[in-house]
Amino acid sequence: MPSLSVLPDQVDLVVAGAGTAGAATAAHAAERGLSVLCIERARLDRAGARWVNGVARDAFVDAGIALPEGDELRGLDTRFHLFAGRGPQRIVMENHGVLDVDMRHLVRRLHTRCLEAGVTLIGDVSVHDMQGHVVTTSRGSVRADFIVDASGLAGLNLLGIPKPPKSDLCAAAQAVHRVTNTGAARDFLDAHDADEGETICFTGIAGGYSILNVSVHADEVSILTGSIPADGHPPGTRILDDFVADTSWIGERCFGGSRAIPLGGLPRALTHDHVAAVGDAARQVFSAHGSGIGPGMTAGRMLAECLAETGHVEDYGVRWMRRFGGLFAGYDILRRVSQTLTKEQIATLIDAGVLDSASVAAGLGQRLPDASASRAVKLPKQLARSGSVGARMAAAGARVGAVATLYAGYPKRGSRRGWAALVRAAMRS
Numbered sequence: 001m002p003s004l005s006v007l008p009d010q011v012d013l014v015v016a017g018a019g020t021a022g023a024a025t026a027a028h029a030a031e032r033g034l035s036v037l038c039i040e041r042a043r044l045d046r047a048g049a050r051w052v053n054g055v056a057r058d059a060f061v062d063a064g065i066a067l068p069e070g071d072e073l074r075g076l077d078t079r080f081h082l083f084a085g086r087g088p089q090r091i092v093m094e095n096h097g098v099l100d101v102d103m104r105h106l107v108r109r110l111h112t113r114c115l116e117a118g119v120t121l122i123g124d125v126s127v128h129d130m131q132g133h134v135v136t137t138s139r140g141s142v143r144a145d146f147i148v149d150a151s152g153l154a155g156l157n158l159l160g161i162p163k164p165p166k167s168d169l170c171a172a173a174q175a176v177h178r179v180t181n182t183g184a185a186r187d188f189l190d191a192h193d194a195d196e197g198e199t200i201c202f203t204g205i206a207g208g209y210s211i212l213n214v215s216v217h218a219d220e221v222s223i224l225t226g227s228i229p230a231d232g233h234p235p236g237t238r239i240l241d242d243f244v245a246d247t248s249w250i251g252e253r254c255f256g257g258s259r260a261i262p263l264g265g266l267p268r269a270l271t272h273d274h275v276a277a278v279g280d281a282a283r284q285v286f287s288a289h290g291s292g293i294g295p296g297m298t299a300g301r302m303l304a305e306c307l308a309e310t311g312h313v314e315d316y317g318v319r320w321m322r323r324f325g326g327l328f329a330g331y332d333i334l335r336r337v338s339q340t341l342t343k344e345q346i347a348t349l350i351d352a353g354v355l356d357s358a359s360v361a362a363g364l365g366q367r368l369p370d371a372s373a374s375r376a377v378k379l380p381k382q383l384a385r386s387g388s389v390g391a392r393m394a395a396a397g398a399r400v401g402a403v404a405t406l407y408a409g410y411p412k413r414g415s416r417r418g419w420a421a422l423v424r425a426a427m428r429s
């Protein structure tokens with residue numbers, strides 16, 4: 001990678017942050033003819049997510065990024081076993097469309113694509129501030145027509161988006177460890193009726209919004225955990241460490257990471273004047289399972305297209321909100337209910353058929369469940385069979401439709417205060 005001692009004086013676009021969202025934005029913009037400077041605070045080989053993430057196949061297509069292969073692709077649409085607590089209730093899903101991706105490779109691939117497109121990509125430089133069109137960094141200043149904040153949840157916050165409440169923060173951790181005893185690992189898989197490469201997901205183990213996912217690949221095991229500590233639960237790091245300590249066949253850690261994921265709380269606007277935000281910086285996280293990779297990369301492509309087509313960052317904000325806002329806010333309503341559930345209530349929803357392989361696979365794939373006629377007939381009965389938890393889910397479901405309608409009509413211009421008040425009311429009522 002080139003090492004610049006002096007920044008260019010002027011570019012079309014400065015992108016702050018070279019994680020997945022920032023690198024995708026920079027590459028797409030440069031491919032459409034803009035001069036782009038992408039600035040990363042960390043070393044480039046430490047940028048963005050450094051663990052294994054599940055990313056919907058459709059998200060790569062939407063984002064205009066080739067599907068992962070080789071070492072980057074650790075799992076392809078493998079069977080997913082979702083247990084209520086440690087079971088016995090479970091749902092088994094196939095063809096959910098989620099790929100297990102080694103993010104270290106994906107970030108490197110996006111950086112390579114940036115360089116091939118002519119992006120000036122620099123690491124070890126921090127963006128400090130922005131005054132109008134001038135961006136100040138630890139290596140001097142640069143003037144830009146457009147500025148993108150892709151610096152993540154703990155980054156610059158150039159749009160001044162309110163901090164999420166702690167109850168909207170998932171403390172997640174992911175790690176890949178060596179398997180020290182393949183026979184014992186096999187016994188674990190057999191006990192859960194699963195195979196190598198498949199995901200065993202224990203949900204509701206530390207509050208309704210918590211998971212412990214385990215998948216064994218030959219001599220490695222991949223572990224993903226997450227929970228909401230503000231609700232009084234141990235964070236993902238503790239759940240992961242405890243599982244490793246309690247499991248005799250798991251050995252040394254190979255790689256991984258942990259941090260907070262913002263759930264829900266889409267801002268009123270994704271842009272202001274010549275400034276836009278993408279990725280976690282814009283709270284573009286699919287909150288049902290805390291997934292931000294696909295949404296951030298897709299936002300990057302949309303933003304680059306708008307800059308190239310119309311030259312207005314605001315068009316990106318409108319396009320993204322109208323296409324994804326309703327889906328994301330709708331699932332966030334359900335996430336808020338699921339956060340309050342016990343594992344017994346999750347089991348009730350599975351027993352009643354409210355949660356089934358089709359509905360959970362739709363959530364994993366970040367799309368609405370199919371609205372088939374037979375499901376429309378069955379669902380009210382299934383909710384009724386689930387007692388009070390079913391009634392809460394039904395009430396939440398009714399609000400999903402209202403929120404979807406509001407986002408479909410996301411206002412093109414103006415302060416959007418009245419619109420935002422309606423969204424808040426629909427989310428809470």
Ligand SMILES: Cc1cc2nc3c(=O)[nH]c(=O)nc-3n(C[C@H](O)[C@H](O)[C@H](O)COP(=O)(O)OP(=O)(O)OC[C@H]3O[C@@H](n4cnc5c(N)ncnc54)[C@H](O)[C@@H]3O)c2cc1C
Pocket residue numbers: 016017018019020021022039040041042046047048049051052053054055125126127128150151152153154155156172173174224257258259260261278279280281285290291292293294296
């Ligand atoms: C353990 C864990 C598991 C997860 N699992 C999944 C999953 O399965 N699927 C999924 O889709 N998502 C998952 N996520 C969420 C996903 O990792 C994030 O949503 C995603 O990484 C956000 O990408 P981003 O590019 O917006 O931000 P980041 O990845 O946070 O990148 C921001 C970059 O900006 C840089 N930066 C910050 N400040 C500055 C500055 N001042 N100047 C310059 N650069 C700066 C940072 O160094 C960083 O490299 C998981 C998260 C965690 C923690």
